[in-house]
Amino acid sequence: MIRIVIGVLAAAFAVVAHSDAAAPRVSRVPQPEVKIERGGVCVAPTAEMRRDHMKMLDHQRDRTVRSGLRESRFSLKNCVDCHASGATGSVLGNDGFCSSCHAYASVKIDCFECHSPLRQGKVAGAPR
């Protein structure tokens, strides 16, 4: 009898725990509103880009400045060309691709103190 009761309780607990884990976190935590105007394939999977984009940029900047390697794949110019807003042509501003998420995360970026945040004309440039 005791075994049956324990079994029922364990099953009930498992169901509750499962439903808790499956509940969408979106409803409880405010999410950043990132406007991705040009969907599709980036230079790496989305999860990797969200976690490691700064490492890619850091690596590429040293290659470019120090060695003169101007590969476009991880270049900041390539990022901006693809992700700049259609309305403002910039990755900054209220709905800017970079600034919206960085404002949410409260992480200050100083890339654009020196670099241009504006798209350089080429819109069709897909990740290479």
Add this chain to the structure above:
Amino acid sequence: MSIERRQFLAWGAVAVAGAALAPGFRLVELALARSPQEAASVLQRWGMLIDITRCIDCDVCVTACHEENGVSGHGRPATDPQWIRKVDLRDRHTGHAQTLPLMCQHCADPPCVDVCPTGASFRRDDGIVLVDKHTCIGCRYCVLACPYGARSFVHEATSGQKADVPRGKGTVESCTLCVHRVDRDETPACVEACNLDGGKAMAFGDLNDPSAEIYRRLRAEPSSQIRADLALDTGVRYQGL
């Protein structure tokens, strides 16, 4: 059938032999266009030759440089950044006047690199002296160390930068020999402007390339370095000084 095959192989062998016998052509081709995946090489040394006798009283080089690199001032000459400037010389005894453009001389042994505490000031493998603004802390030791007064400090917030030429407050900057254009196999903006609208006094090229005009001229004609006594082995050379 077998004859055709043999003939085909023979043609192939001739083509391979031709490619092996004429490596010069291939090398020249490679030297002309460095791909974006290829790093700057120590085999090259970019430099400039400026013939002062042809330098006229204009400033198209200065205008073109500041236009190309997005260098703009705030109407404060004492602190506004300056990548290239015209210097007027006058002999006190004879009154003979000359004018010349002066910018970073891209030394082989640059004093600005020696004094930089963070390694931000560096010399690229192909001889171009640059500031890595990501590591520059704005101490301005290099500004003091440079015997040519070629470096400027950015005192004020900047906007409207060119995509190829990032510039920002709190860092030191100077002539980059238009490194973004050189990497695209073009000549610096000042040289292009001088040959288009100026006195055709400036020439740009690889000081190590025997097929380059600048190499031939430096070998055949007299030239001098400014402050040659410092033995910095400058990449920018002058004629008629």
